[in-house]
Amino acid sequence: MRHGLRLRLRDLGAGAAFASMGVSGQLPVWTLALYGLALLCALMGRRLFGRRAKLTALLLLVVAVVLGMNVLAGSLNLVVAACAFAGLISAHRLLSTPEPATDGQVHLSGLLMVAGGAALTGELTYGVCLVAFGVLSSMSLALGVVEAAVPEGEPVPVRQVMRPLATGLTFAVAGAVAFFILFPRLNWNMMGPRAAPGLGAATTGFSNTVRLGGAGTIKGNPRIVLRATLDPAPDKENLDAYWVGRTYDIFDGQEWTNVGGARGTGDWMVTLRPGSEGLIHQRVELLPAYGASTLVALETPSRLGNAASHTQTGSRRARIQELGGGEVRFLDPGIAFSYEAYSLPPGGSGDSFQKLPANEQDALLTLPENIDPRVAQTAARVLNGEREPLAAAQKLAAWLQRENSYTLELGGDVEDPLADFLFERKAGHCEHFATALTLMLRTQGFRARLATGFFGGERVNDVYIVRAGDAHAWTHVLVPGRGFVTVDATPPAHRASQASEFLQDLLGFYESLEERWRSAVVDYSFRDQLDVARALVRPPKGSDEDESPSRLPPLRAWATALVAGAVTYGVWRRLARFLGRERPHDATRFVDAVEAQLASARLERHEGETLEELDARLAREHHPLSPALSPITRRYLEARFGGRPLRQGESAELLATLKRAIAADARRAAAEERAPRARRAS
Amino acid sequence: MTPRRRKQWWARVRAWLRPPRTLKVTRIGRTYLVVTFGVGLGALNTGNNLLYLLLGLLLSMVVVSGVLSERCLQDVSVRRVGADAAFAAEPFAFRWAIAKKRGHGFALTLGEADSPLTGEGGVGYLPMGVDHVVRANLTAPRRGPVLLTGVRVTTTWPLGLFAKSRVFSLEGTLLVYPRRGYACQDPGEAERGPVGDAGNPRRNDGTGDVSGLRELMQGEDARRIHWRKSASAGKLLRVEREREERRTWVLAVVAGLEGDALERRCEEVAALAHRLIEEGHEVGLDTADGRVRPAAGTAQERRVLRALAWLGHEGPHEDEEAA
Structure with missing residues (x-):
């Protein structure tokens, strides 16, 4: 068709x-x-x-x-x-x-x-x-x-x-x-739509409890939930860092909860703990796939704020509120969020036990009522008298990794998930490992709590991304003088996302393109235009001094040379066309001069009348100029078509004759005009 | 520089600055421009960079559209091949030959500029260096010479948003014959007596082609006997030949007719002439402008039609077949 x-x-x-x-x-x-x-x-x-x-x-x-x-x-x-x-x-x-x-x-x-x-x-x-x-x-x-x-x-x-x-x-x-x-941007607040729900529901999130026994399907999800820019930027492709969302301190045998409540009514900035030297600044974006309103930051967060929530109708500044368990939440709804966070350098939270609220102090040693006695016995056997909290935690973590295997295939709810993990199934996922370590520490009098968030961070361009599959749980053990220190009982190979490598690569590639698209198109602004103009006028010099200078000229030199070449070519083409044009015949120039003189004599010319036609007409009318014009016309026709070119100076001579004739005619006309006037006067 | 040369120079500058093109926005182009304007307003108001990107694309398409259509119309040469016969108020085949010296041409439509002729022909793809004949069914509203000043070549390439036209100055005249129809009146008496067999009392004794054999009747011409057939049949058979009848009419358009009356008379005379010439008669024409001597055949019909076409118009009668 x-x-x-x-x-x-x-x-x-x-x-x-x-x-x-x-x-x-x-x-x-x-x-x-x-x-x-x-x-x-x-x-x-x-x-x-x-x-x-x-x-x-x-x-x-x-x-x-x-x-x-x-x-x-x-x-x-x-x-x-x-x-x-x-x-x-x-x-x-x-x-x-x-x-x-x-x-x-x-x-x-x-x-x-x-x-x-x-x-x-x-x-x-x-x-x-x-x-x-x-x-x-x-x-x-x-x-x-x-x-x-x-x-x-x-x-x-x-x-x-x-x-x-x-x-x-x-x-x-x-x-x-x-x-x-x-095209000049007339508005400095250039910003495209920052958030759309995208295709597919959000798969992660933070609830108020962590229940053991759930399936670990999230570990296989490669969707990107968090994007962060770090300052100072670590020179690592895989960050392998803990991004904490919140902590839990009460375990009832089935699920973890928290004793703390909301603090304050919401503010633009929340300080969780005092800062110190070497704070790590993070600019974090929580993407629609994240699906929660809990702020996440590198362990251990000190200050969070400067937040914005992005909705379908636009972006606006958002207030945040501190809740129990060190959780900070957005108060305003949104599809996606962005904020800034400062975190302490790795090594401990610096929290002092005495400064913790009383109920939290108590909760750090709380055990479920019906805890299996074998848990404490096993912990005591493994520790073998170790009294230093961090060393004890590391001993227990090593034992757990050695004696238990990692699996995402669980049989569903059981009566005592901890005992099931430690003594029956001997397999579980990160929440089982973290719960086991936390409670085993507590049975031995060490204060510890469960932390949830993400583990990982994969560099794409200059940004670190975290996937839904990076969701993780680990243990905070309280070490005197250092505060809470992270100890992870989950085998290292299973801490990060368990998604298909191909899918991860594919999403990583897409994310790389998306990042460039966002920075080059969606967030392009007047400031960027100025940068482009500045770079064109004065290209930035390379920052690396030891970098060997290129022997090739800079790009602008090539561009200038190209423009100059194009202009030269254009001029040359026009010049060549001008020089190569057909030169007017000598006789044509001569007749142009004759016609100019005739025009000055104000002779009446008919439309499209040629010189020879004018000459013939003047001869018929016995015009006084005819005797002068006839030889000129004849000579022109001979020179133009008869093959007898004008001699040197001949055209000037003929033109002078015509000029004299025109002048004489003008005098005669003036005399004739005066004569009747004189007659009328007499 | 003399005033004349200055004028010429200025005309050249103007021609260079404003090439002889006319640009018309099509219906879809109008809506496209309105949407572009809306997107522009949206981009300026919201500051949405994606709208700026879309606006850039829409505007670039307008520019590209202009450049591509201009390339289509450059280096094109057109000449008229003409028409066989053009009758008023009915479509007639007209042809132009178009060629492109450099590059290819797309979606070119050809028509006569500033003339009462309606209709146009088109060529979808014109390769470089090929003399392509474009056919079109044109219609002229009335009889007479039509002054052709130029051929308009139009293209809506590439997106159909704008129709860009270029007029190639090409003077000529197309002679439009009177409208074809039926002759209601009788041609009247023939001009002269019978020619050929028309006066023969034996009506079936023609001199044309053989139409049959029959038995020779009493008193019939023995020269008509077909001896071989008679010998084989055993009785005298004669040849019957078709009767030929050719008469001469001189049709007249009386002087003093004007307007519709003249048109009607011309159409009637043309129809009568056609009918009589088709029947094999000789037809002549007598008008106030001159006389066409009686003759038979299609060439004579063409002569009569041409004389009728010029009737009431002034102008050269010889080189009117430029188109």
Whole structure:
């Protein structure tokens, strides 16, 4: 079919435009389903609304009412509703009979959808959809234009069309990038949408309790939940650090809880403990996949604040509140969050036991009522009289790693999960290891608590990322003089994410692209424009002094040389054209001069009258100039067409003759004008 | 520099600054520009960088569209191949030859600029250096010479947002014959007496092709006997030949007719001439402008039509077939 390819490109372009909105994850699911169905039918060539275009348009009215009611009920954002409606208009047009008008409507609704996508999401996938829409729709439009001009029955030259179109599209994309970089931003608060729920529900989170016996499926989830920039930046690809969210101190045999309550009503900044030398500054982003409002920071956090919550409608400054267990939470809801945190360097929290609240002091030694006595006996046997808390904890951690294996496959709830882990199954995940270590320490009189958060940190560009699979639990043991010190009983190989390596690499690559997209496009601002301009005017010098200087000239020298070369070539081309032009004939120059003199004599000339015609006319009219003009005309014709060029000085001589004749004629005319006046006076 | 040379120089500068192109925004182009404007406003108001990116892409497409369409119209040469016969108020085939010296052309539409002729022809793809003949069905509203000043080449390449046109100055005249129709009136009496067999009292004794054999009747010309067939049949058979009848009419358009009356008379005379010439008669024409001597055949019909086309118009009668 002649239109087949063009229509498929058109439909795919519209699909890409809808996908640019769909990737935001904000559109109602039923609109996604409807559009997907419509696109599928259109691609299969089934235009279901072809015969009942007006009747089926009523469906759009129904959809508009439904969306409007959702907006009024507050369950749907107005922008999202508008975008969904644009998508459904596009779906209706996809299913209508293909006509030039319908094609135009599909393309323009696609354009609207892409604009809507820009308002809904800032993801890299939006950029991909935008380019896909641009390419597919342009190809479809170009084929449509050529099809319209090709006579019926003749083939459409698809291959010939693609090449110049591809060149044009390349230039268009380059132009778009240049416009993007150079067009002055008039607003300093440049910021695209920072948050969209994305596809898929959040899989991590912090609850008020930690219950043993749950499945450990989260360890296999590679989704990125946290992104952090550290200062000073550690020169490590894998950070392998503990990112603490909160701690627990009461275990009832099944689950961990906390005795502390909320402190304060919320503030812009929370100080958990006093700082010290060498604080590590972190700029943290909690992504939509995180799914909780607990702030996470490198162990051990000192101060958190300067927080912002990002919603679909924008970003705003957020207040935070300290809760029990050292947890800090956002008070304002949001899809994603960003904040700054300062953490103490590794080595201990520096907390003093005496400064802890009384209930927390007591809780650090609390044991469940029905704890299996074998736990204490085993701990005592392993420690063998060791009384130094950190050494004892390390001994027990080593024993646990030696005697128990790591597994994510658990049988569900049991009556005593700790005893089951230590003496029956002898296998468990990080929460079992951490619980076992904490309680074994407590049975021997060492104060300890359970901490949860993440373990890991993988560098992508200059940012460290943490995945959902990095969720982890470990033990804090109280060491006099150092405060709480981290001891991890989980075997080192199983502390970080257990997701498929391929998936992790894939997500890592995507994250790398996403990071560049965010920094170069979404967060591009007037400040960046100034940097670009500054770099062009005065390129920054390399920071490494020992780096051997390049022998090649700098980039700007190449650019200048290129521009200078282009200008020189242009000048040379124009000059060559000017010098190589056809020189006017001597006779032509002569006749130009004659005509100039005749013009000064104010002779009446007819439209388009040549010199020889003028001469003939003047001769017929016995004009006084005719005797002077006739030889000049004859000489001109001889010189121009008769092969007898003008001699040196001949043209000047002839022109002088004509000038004299014109002057004499002017005098005569003046005398004739005076004579009647004199007669009238007499 | 003389004033004339200064004028020429200035005309050249103006031509360089403003190449002779006309740009028309198409329907989809208008909506595209409105959406672009909206996206621009949105970008400026919200500061959303993605909208800036989209705006950049939309504006770049406009620029690229202009450049590609200009490349399409550059280095193009057009000449008229013409039409076989153009009758008023009915489509007639018209042809142009178009070639491109450098690069390729896409989606080119050709039409006559500033003329009452309606209709256009198109070429989807014009390769470099190929003389491509473009056919179009044009329609002229009325009889007479149509002054052609130039050929308009239009392209909506690449996206159909803008229609860019270039007019190639190409003077000529297309002679449009009177509208074809049926002759309601009788041509009247023939100009002269019978020619050929028309006056023969034996109506079926023509001199044309053989139409059959029949028995020779009493008193019939013995020269008509087909001796071989008669010998084989054992009786006298004669050859019957088709009768030929050719008469001469001189059709007249009386002087003093104007406007619709003249048009109607021209159409009627053209229809009569066509019918009579088709029947094999000789037809001449007598008008206020001159006389066409009677003759038969399609060439004569063309002469009559041409004379009728020029009737009431002034101008050269010889080189009108430029188109």
